[in-house]
Amino acid sequence: MSESRTVQGAAEFDIDVATAARLRRSLSATADEVIRAVIQEVPSYAGAWAGRMGTTIRRAVRTALGTFLDVVGGTGVLAVGAEAAYELGRGEARDGRTMDALLAAYRVGARVAWRGLSSTAVSAGMPADLLAKFAELVFAYIDELSAASAAGHADELATSGRARERYLEQLGRDLLAGATDELLVAAADRASWKPPDTLTAVLLPSGHAHMTQRLLPEGTLLLAEDAAGLAEPTAVLLVPDATRAHLLRVVGEYRAVVGPVRPWTRVAASFARAVRAHAMRGDGPLDTEERLVELVVGADVEAHADLRARALSPLDSLRPATRRRLEETLRSWLLHQGRRDDVAAELFVHAQTVRYRMSQLRELFGTALDDPRRVLELTLALAVPAD
Known part of the structure; x- marks a missing residue:
């Protein structure tokens, strides 16, 4: 693994004790300026400074600047700032903000931090060649913090995404099992899934399920091939507030079975009818609404x-x-x-x-x-x- 550019540059950077002390004394004021600038210039953070998240971000800014001065002065460990940046990225993902918003905050923060640090360094008499090196260190450090936050953001999304997939699958199974309304509402809330007015059950060959899901309304639930309990690999889609004509067009190339529309908590009935009609399929999709006579007389x-x-x-x-x-x-x-x-x-x-x-x-x-x-x-x- 390549050495950090900040650590490498700090080893070649010779800063006198007096200048380092002046920079450290200006740290709190510089951190406050960074926070104010981000609030003003990055819309996504306009309301982020109150409560737990505000405390986390303020701590992250102060930790980042303090760690930087420690590393530059030869007494600090870069991992401290990187860890804080990583956790900041995870927190941003949990709060629903995109990485673009966080990167915008880093850009604003880098500019304002450099303005404050360079002003202090110049007033302390730092030579021009050393000031240029100092600038390189500041922006290399910000790049590394950005990378750490991006990693934290991506890891949190991956973790929460897998958890949500499990919750959505369990919600789908509860729906097919005809669970109580109370249980279904709780399961939908746990999966962050907004209940529609209606759901329609669709059976189709498993190999076409994921592609078909992308063509259907947002919130369509997909269950694995064993959910239908059929001999051949068959997936189950639960489609919210479906327009039947559109739904039949989407599955028009496949040997799908489209159940009736039902209130979302009663989609088990739509699924049960689709399963009963599965054996009636021809070469194309089967609309159970068009085969009611066969379903009635074939019920027993x-x-x-x-x-x-x-x-x-x-x-x-x-x-x-x-x-x-x-x-x-x-x-x-x-x-x-x-x-x-x-x-x-x-x-x-x-x-x-x-x-x-x-x-x-x-x-x-x-x-x-x-x-x-x-x-x-x-x-x-x-x-x-x-x-």
Whole structure:
């Protein structure tokens, strides 16, 4: 690791005891000037000087200047100032200020500190060549402090970012588990996640999840591929206040399943419906709002199979081809409420063919075709064709 430019330069800098003493006596006034200048010239710090953060920054400025004079005088350790600068960077990240704001404060501080220090040095009679060397030391030191603060800022962001990711993932799992409103509000607050009005659950292949998340509204939650409990790697996205048309366009290239919109604390219902619909996917996205009939009649597969078997039992004695034709005709007749011409148009047959088939069906079903309850059973039985 290369030696600090400040330490290296200080070893070659010969300052007399009297000048060093005068610089040290001016330290407090110079620190106050630096603080005032930063308040006036860097907007991000206008309100930062009250309370804990103000105390931290004042201490950091005084420590930085004091450490510099110690190093220049050959009695100090640079690490003291660097450590204070590192902690300052971490504190700035925790308070939500960017590194740009802190670097701007360093630039202002360097200018004002040099003005104060150089004024004292000149009044103490420091020669021009030594003053130039002194300037190099001041700005090398500020550069090193800036680097230390940048490292602290980056480390804090990385640490807090990982923690927040864990909190967001836990929030997502709590949402899918249908946790209580109280627990969900607390989890959202812990993750610094602003609750929307609604959430929509989306299932899609895991390989496309991160790219898709970037195209969706801010605050979209992403859960790992095991959250859906499906055999194939499937990610879960919880999309806040989604516009359905836009959402379907975003996932349009993938075999995604888009659940219904639900209040954000009730997104577990959207997720559960998307999971039930997962097996219905085709080559593109599946909108569960367009497949409600299939979802309803498929909610209990065995019950639907039993209903089909009982309701359509009058067709059991027919040959398979004949049965298929009559089932198709009966389904169309029920959906078109007995309008023969509409049935014929849908099935691409003559109206007389429809009349003939319906005569067969009436012989087989008898009065059942006039009984509202039996008609309902037949409609549900035929709502989803048999595999």
